[in-house]
Amino acid sequence: MISGFPTIAAAVVILLCITDQCTAQTTNCSALASNGDCSFYDCLSTKFQCTANDYPLAYGRKHCLRYASESSCFSTGGQAWITNVSRCLMQSIVNSALYNDVNTTCDQLETFAFESHPRCYIDNGFCTDILLSDQCQNLVCIGNEIFTDRDFYTKQAIDQITRTAASCSSRISTFLLDARECSLSSPDHAL
Ligand SMILES: *[C@@H]1O[C@H](CO)[C@@H](O)[C@H](O)[C@H]1NC(C)=O
Numbered sequence: 001m002i003s004g005f006p007t008i009a010a011a012v013v014i015l016l017c018i019t020d021q022c023t024a025q026t027t028n029c030s031a032l033a034s035n036g037d038c039s040f041y042d043c044l045s046t047k048f049q050c051t052a053n054d055y056p057l058a059y060g061r062k063h064c065l066r067y068a069s070e071s072s073c074f075s076t077g078g079q080a081w082i083t084n085v086s087r088c089l090m091q092s093i094v095n096s097a098l099y100n101d102v103n104t105t106c107d108q109l110e111t112f113a114f115e116s117h118p119r120c121y122i123d124n125g126f127c128t129d130i131l132l133s134d135q136c137q138n139l140v141c142i143g144n145e146i147f148t149d150r151d152f153y154t155k156q157a158i159d160q161i162t163r164t165a166a167s168c169s170s171r172i173s174t175f176l177l178d179a180r181e182c183s184l185s186s187p188d189h190a191l
């Protein structure tokens, strides 16, 4: 029955749309985010119907898994940083307005996620545990073990880490200045 085909096709499309909306509204990734579980990104990708080339799988999951598998390259402080940053990045997404909006696009998720990187890095001790590790151990791990590809995301991520590191210098100077002011105000060390 030729004439029935468009009707069936339309019904299938409508059914798929309804199912997709359902997926978007009901998929709950928050427990995975609380645990810093890398499969959070699979959940996020499903929730927003992203492709394998979008942020959740192409960047988020990929680097989450890579940090986890290369964790032993890092110092103890670096390993704590990895755990805490992974959770911070996921929870930033879950706590954002985008997460609760069914119309959020995968590109919007990408922009938001990249913007949340520097704060999560810094709040969890990037300027000390990562930047100041002995013999640059942790920076070497990031360069040699994590961002080994030469793709667009990697270039963006390395640029961002460099800029984040640059923003540390003022914090480190502030820290040294505070330390100096402490010793200046102490009678024993008066100049
Ligand atoms: C998602 O799950 C968390 C606990 O895992 C729960 O607290 C929260 O209310 C759930 N959110 C929705 C929208 O169901």
Ligand SMILES: *[C@@H]1O[C@H](CO)[C@@H](O)[C@H](O)[C@H]1NC(C)=O
Pocket (backbone or CB within 6 Å): 101, 102, 103
């Ligand atoms: C999502 O988009 C649809 C269609 O454009 C619209 O009717 C709906 O209000 C939007 N929902 C939200 C939460 O913005």
Ligand SMILES: *[C@@H]1O[C@H](CO)[C@@H](O)[C@H](O)[C@H]1NC(C)=O
Pocket (backbone or CB within 6 Å): 080, 081, 084, 123, 124, 125, 129
């Ligand atoms: C990592 O998170 C744990 C638990 O929230 C906290 O106790 C610890 O101080 C954090 N570590 C760093 C380096 O921020």
